[in-house]
Amino acid sequence: MTEQDRELANVDASLPVRAVLEGEFVNDVPAVERTPWRRRAVNWWRRSPRVPLWAKDRVHAVQAVKDLVVAVLRSPFRFMGAVVRGLVVAVRWWRSWVTVRDYREAAEQSEKLADKFTDIRELTLFRWKVTGATVVTVALVVAVLDLVYGHRALWIAGGVCAVALAVLGRRKDGSPGRKAVLAGPRTLTWTMDPQILVDAFRDAKLIGKDETLRLVDRATRRGEGWAVTVDLPATRKAADVVKQREALASALAVDEIQLSVERVRGNGGHAGRVAMWVADEDPYAKPPIRTPLLGVHRWDAWRPVPFGTDARGRRIDLPMVWTSVLIGALPRQGKTMAQRLAAAGLIMDPHVRLLVADFKAGKDWGAVAQMAHRFMSGDDSEHVLTFLDWLVELVADVQQRYRRMRELDDLTCPESKVTPDMSRDPSLDMPITALFVDELHIPLEDRTPVEVQGKKLTAGEYIGELLTWLAKKAPAAGLILVLATQRPDAKTLPTRLRAVLGSRFALRVMDYRDSNIILGEQMNTRGYDSSRLLPSHKGVGILRPDGETQAGAEVLALTVRTFYMPNEDWREICQRGRSLREVEGTLTGHAAGQEAQPMLDHAAVAKAIGSAPTPAEAERAGEIELPEPLASVVDYLANDLDGDDGRDFVPTAELVAALDVEPTFGLDMAKLGCRSTRDRVPTEDGVKQVRGYAVADIRAAVERLREAALIDGEVIDDDDR
Numbered sequence: 001m002t003e004q005d006r007e008l009a010n011v012d013a014s015l016p017v018r019a020v021l022e023g024e025f026v027n028d029v030p031a032v033e034r035t036p037w038r039r040r041a042v043n044w045w046r047r048s049p050r051v052p053l054w055a056k057d058r059v060h061a062v063q064a065v066k067d068l069v070v071a072v073l074r075s076p077f078r079f080m081g082a083v084v085r086g087l088v089v090a091v092r093w094w095r096s097w098v099t100v101r102d103y104r105e106a107a108e109q110s111e112k113l114a115d116k117f118t119d120i121r122e123l124t125l126f127r128w129k130v131t132g133a134t135v136v137t138v139a140l141v142v143a144v145l146d147l148v149y150g151h152r153a154l155w156i157a158g159g160v161c162a163v164a165l166a167v168l169g170r171r172k173d174g175s176p177g178r179k180a181v182l183a184g185p186r187t188l189t190w191t192m193d194p195q196i197l198v199d200a201f202r203d204a205k206l207i208g209k210d211e212t213l214r215l216v217d218r219a220t221r222r223g224e225g226w227a228v229t230v231d232l233p234a235t236r237k238a239a240d241v242v243k244q245r246e247a248l249a250s251a252l253a254v255d256e257i258q259l260s261v262e263r264v265r266g267n268g269g270h271a272g273r274v275a276m277w278v279a280d281e282d283p284y285a286k287p288p289i290r291t292p293l294l295g296v297h298r299w300d301a302w303r304p305v306p307f308g309t310d311a312r313g314r315r316i317d318l319p320m321v322w323t324s325v326l327i328g329a330l331p332r333q334g335k336t337m338a339q340r341l342a343a344a345g346l347i348m349d350p351h352v353r354l355l356v357a358d359f360k361a362g363k364d365w366g367a368v369a370q371m372a373h374r375f376m377s378g379d380d381s382e383h384v385l386t387f388l389d390w391l392v393e394l395v396a397d398v399q400q401r402y403r404r405m406r407e408l409d410d411l412t413c414p415e416s417k418v419t420p421d422m423s424r425d426p427s428l429d430m431p432i433t434a435l436f437v438d439e440l441h442i443p444l445e446d447r448t449p450v451e452v453q454g455k456k457l458t459a460g461e462y463i464g465e466l467l468t469w470l471a472k473k474a475p476a477a478g479l480i481l482v483l484a485t486q487r488p489d490a491k492t493l494p495t496r497l498r499a500v501l502g503s504r505f506a507l508r509v510m511d512y513r514d515s516n517i518i519l520g521e522q523m524n525t526r527g528y529d530s531s532r533l534l535p536s537h538k539g540v541g542i543l544r545p546d547g548e549t550q551a552g553a554e555v556l557a558l559t560v561r562t563f564y565m566p567n568e569d570w571r572e573i574c575q576r577g578r579s580l581r582e583v584e585g586t587l588t589g590h591a592a593g594q595e596a597q598p599m600l601d602h603a604a605v606a607k608a609i610g611s612a613p614t615p616a617e618a619e620r621a622g623e624i625e626l627p628e629p630l631a632s633v634v635d636y637l638a639n640d641l642d643g644d645d646g647r648d649f650v651p652t653a654e655l656v657a658a659l660d661v662e663p664t665f666g667l668d669m670a671k672l673g674c675r676s677t678r679d680r681v682p683t684e685d686g687v688k689q690v691r692g693y694a695v696a697d698i699r700a701a702v703e704r705l706r707e708a709a710l711i712d713g714e715v716i717d718d719d720d721r
């Protein structure tokens with residue numbers, strides 16, 4: 001072998017090569033693998049848009065046969081209906097002809113009815129005579145035919161007439177026919193007749209009067225409901241259909257909880273393709289399903305955790321690693337259950353470290369104490385301060401992790417992120433660590449004074465800052481935050497914290513504002529509003545996942561019913577978690593009886609999270625300036641805006657009189673998102689309807705502007721670092 005040959009061999013060494021046996025004939029020309037014609041034909045058949053779906057797919061074929069059988073069975077009734085309608089149409093036409101209606105109406109309109117009366121009478125008489133003569137002739141012809149050919153002729157003549165009448169009376173757009181003034185209740189019948197689906201889209205104003213839908217997939221049975229996929233006319237958007245789900249549900253005569261509408265994205269879809277599924281009955285009225293985690297021995301925290309099912313019964317898993325979760329709801333709607341489900345997957349992975357702060361102080365979390373690294377249950381100030389220490393410890397731990405990651409080689413740690421192998425390597429000490437906080441509003445509202453580097457804060461404010469820092473920086477280092485709160489209002493939950501929590505789960509809340517606070521700005525206008533969920537639907541909420549779920553990567557949010565995990569199942573899972581950790585030797589902290597006080601370096605942590613002022617401080621210091629005239633309005637309405645018992649409405653006239661505003665006041669306010677409305681207010685002259693502003697709208701506009709300002713500040717902050 002020459003030197004050159006050796007070099008070439010070295011270059012190619014990286015390529016996978018098949019061993020060549022000595023004496024084997026090596027053909028240099030690569031054999032072109034031909035696809036057999038049969039497979040090509042099958043491929044063409046499967047992909048061709050010209051081949052109907054029922055000829056490609058078994059489900060659709062079965063549905064097509066069912067539809068055919070139903071159509072055949074219904075055809076005699078439909079035929080009879082069409083004949084009767086045809087008869088009505090024919091009689092109506094004859095009446096207007098015999099009474100010369102068109103001529104009479106024209107004369108009436110030109111006010112010449114009196115002049116034309118004799119003509120009209122004569123014509124009417126003549127047409128009656130023609131009618132009489134025709135009837136007599138037809139009767140004679142029929143009698144003769146009957147005599148000559150027997151009754152068969154009568155049947156044939158009757159059949160031809162019936163077909164003619166049926167054609168005349170067939171249902172088609174704009175066909176005449178009497179409509180009932182007050183028809184009976186509307187029911188869902190579109191599964192049999194796609195025209196009703198088109199009418200529903202028209203009634204819901206999702207398509208125009210002259211537009212129609214294109215059927216991509218016929219209505220087929222899927223689970224316990226009907227699925228259908230349609231294409232909207234060009235320029236109409238599927239996103240609008242998702243938004244108008246309620247109107248469509250009304251047009252289809254079903255409860256909106258039964259209707260699921262999704263935009264079909266990716267290769268098989270486009271911006272105007274809508275997949276709909278209509279449940280036969282309320283999908284959440286059935287008994288809850290127990291968590292499938294009970295059936296497995298252990299779980300891998302890197303796999304999404306089984307969380308619940310959607311309306312169709314598809315399992316929805318929640319990705320946990322590299323994200324943080326916010327759960328919000330009114331009391332007794334299933335927050336703790338949802339949180340415990342997320343925890344269950346992590347408990348069954350012995351390499352995960354769990355910290356649980358239960359400010360509800362009930363028995364719901366008790367069982368987790370046997371395997372948790374840190375556990376606390378209570379709602380006093382001392383608990384809040386202990387929790388604060390945990391957070392300080394976590395911030396220091398995260399900083400340490402990043403420092404250590406910088407020193408690791410690229411093979412072990414390819415980016416500044418914990419990998420599955422790293423999280424399981426005890427020598428690296430970077431296990432996935434999950435912090436669960438139930439009733440988060442309790443520590444956030446705590447007013448115990450604390451001093452951080454000479455600055456006086458309340459414990460709640462400092463906790464908000466620490467959590468924000470953790471939610472922003474810690475997920476990549478393997479720390480998961482799962483926060484649940486009963487009070488998802490803007491005052492309690494700092495905007496900066498909300499903005500960095502990746503996954504959101506909103507169970508039923510009071511109104512759309514609270515729902516938006518959990519799910520994100522304007523989510524109600526995109527069709528996701530958890531205040532519309534029913535109180536009886538425990539554990540049902542809207543999930544906005546951070547990452548892909550079974551419903552697809554592109555789905556913005558979906559309604560999910562969490563699995564059911566009663567206390568006995570929860571206890572069993574916690575016991576399994578403990579046993580797994582004992583076997584792996586990963587039982588630490590509280591569970592292992594090591595209640596060592598965390599080593600805290602408050603100064604370093606305060607430095608790490610920066611000396612950025614808290615949102616409250618920033619507002620106090622006037623850093624977040626509101627534009628005029630909103631700023632003056634906010635000053636004027638200070639008490640009404642802050643307190644829950646303030647006014648709901650303020651008249652424009654009052655604002656104009658109190659504040660020295662420009663003539664463009666209304667326009668300026670509208671630009672800032674506050675539109676005036678009309679409301680009834682008591683005055684000296686009694687109750688009067690006046691123009692003014694809803695205080696809630698003003699509050700929302702202020703909140704929006706502050707949020708935007710804070711997020712902008714955040715971005716600048718991040719870039720600086």
Ligand SMILES: Nc1ncnc2c1ncn2[C@@H]1O[C@H](COP(=O)(O)OP(=O)(O)OP(=O)(O)O)[C@@H](O)[C@H]1O
Binds near residue numbers: 330332540563
């Ligand atoms: N998926 C579910 N299916 C059926 N019932 C559920 C489901 N999730 C929760 N529940 C029921 O709802 C009730 C409230 O649940 P949970 O205690 O989790 O609510 P919560 O919002 O945490 O309450 P609180 O506000 O008191 O903390 C419980 O009785 C529970 O059994």
